[in-house]
Amino acid sequence: MITDILNEAALSRDIDALRERFTQTQELYREVCALLFFRYGITPTANKLYQLVRKGSMSAPAEALNKFWGDLREKSRTRIEHPDLPEALKSVAGELVATLWTNAQAAAQESLTAYRAEAQEAVFQAKAAVVVAEAERDAERLTAQSVRSELEQAGVQISTQREALAIAEETSTSLQLRLDEAKHDNAALQRQLEDARREFTVELDKLRAAAQLAEERSRSTEKRMLLDMDRERTASARLQKELDALSAASLRTADAHRQELNLLQQTLGDSRQKNGQLEGTLQAVTTSLDRARLEAKQTQIQLNESNAQTMLFRSQAEDCRRQWEETKQLLVEAQRTTVHERPRRRTLAAPKT
Template identity: 50%
Template sequence: MTTEAQIHADIEAIREKIPETQDLYREVCTILFFRYGITPTANKLYQYVRKGSMSAPAEALVKFWEDLREKSRVRIEHPDLPEAVKTAAGDLVASLWTQAQAAAQETLTAFRAEAQTVVLEAKTVKAAAETERDAALAQLNQAQQTIQAATERALQMERELAIEQAGKESLTAQLAAALRQHTSLENALAEARRDFADELEKLRQALQKSEERHEAGEKRALLEIDRERMNAAKVQKEMAQLRESQMEVAERHRNQIDLLQKELGAARQNAGVAEGTLQEMRAIYQQQTEQLQSLRTALSEGEAQRTVLEHDLMASREKVAILEKELQQLGSVPKVLAETAKPPRKSRKKVAD
């Protein structure tokens, strides 16, 4: 607890015991001056007590100093001494008392400072000891954990060692079996090599025979190739002759085609003339049709001309019949022209030949 807190605690302890304000202020002055070595002032008194007006702590402070001076004054009672000597002697003793009290107060202050220093050092040592204790406890816990982990690790290593020993024994057994299998495989390999040598010799003999057959076949193939070359040369000659004959036939065909094209042009010209004649006949027929229409119109105009118109109509119909016959005859003209445009069969046979 700090000094300030202790002062407040002491004041609160006497506050209930001393209800009077002046008495309370004087008691606080006594506590501050004699117990804590603090010179009391009006402001400090009011800050600690906070009771009454601001003049109350000042009056109490004046009364405190008067009482203190009165109590510290020494009176020397002697019947033979003059009053001045008595007063001087009393003042001297009072001065000595004051100086002694001041020295005692200084000693007390130094002692208090030293005590506080010792207390602080003790607290520091205590804190360091507690820190060391906590560190030691932490190290102890860590050491215990390390020991426990080491123990578990040792047990784990023992288990792993047992597993490794079992695995080693298994590997030893597997190695022995592998050695036996290796010996068996070497024997089988030696036998396979002997079989392979025999088969290789057989293959060499078969290969030699095959090479001989191949050489004979190659000779036969060369002879066949020569014969095929001769046949190919003969075929090429025949192909050349055939091409020449085909070219001659193609030339004859081209000449015949030119002749036929000329005949076709003449036939087309004749057909054009016939077409012109047909157009003229159609125009005449159209005129006759128009005349017939006009006659029919005139017939409707009066019954008086009916006989004449019927006679003309009959005549016109006869003319139409004649024209139709002529048209039919003209229609057969293109067929005749087409037949005349066809080449003679004898010439076609020659072309085909």
């Protein structure tokens, strides 16, 4: 397929060259016939000629083709001119020589065709090799340009990395100096922290001893107050019982007196003559009732005083408990303040780095 395409391209170029050399239509068709038959081994036809030349009318290629075949037959015949040979022998000898010449020309044409095919194949292979070589050359150029670009980028990156490395080395040196200073300051702060811890431990022991003593005192005070409260509660209960008994007795006496008064009032109308005796009895009852009321008031006053004293003891107990809670809170805050503030004070007192 590729060989046919190459042959058609070569045939088109040869026909264009013949167009420039021969301007006459018949001469152009005759030369194209010779080109097809002798060079390319193609049997010319009228349609083929007209498709290739496209000049003149349709009769022009047919006329040129007939003339070509007539000239070819005339040239292929060999005349034997000898005075002693008969005419029939001359004709047979001429035909034999013409046949030999035709066969030799056909063999030469086949050899030429094979050589032309081999040459065209070699040309095609050479062109293909040239195309491959050009493609490889272009690829190598692109590769070389890519490698050159990569080398330039690598050079730029190396320069950038060198600058970054120099900056990193300077930064590392500065950081190492700062690290050494920080280690020195850290050692000093560690020593100060150890001192602060020892002082804090001593003060904490003191605070613990004071807290323990205060707690013991608070416990003893609380126990004493609880005992006082129990005694007051017992006394209050006793007074309450006495008050209840006195109230009950007063109520019973009042009821009895009221019953007697009712009885006296009922019998007052019937025994006016006994008014003096009844008034004396009424006076005695009133005096007894007043005395009972007075005793009840005194008992109520004593109960109120007992309750007031009990509330006072309770208030004192609550004050003691509140003081103990405040003391414990102060101790806890003192411990927190000692833990958090003393290292900070020591740190603020440390030399500046």
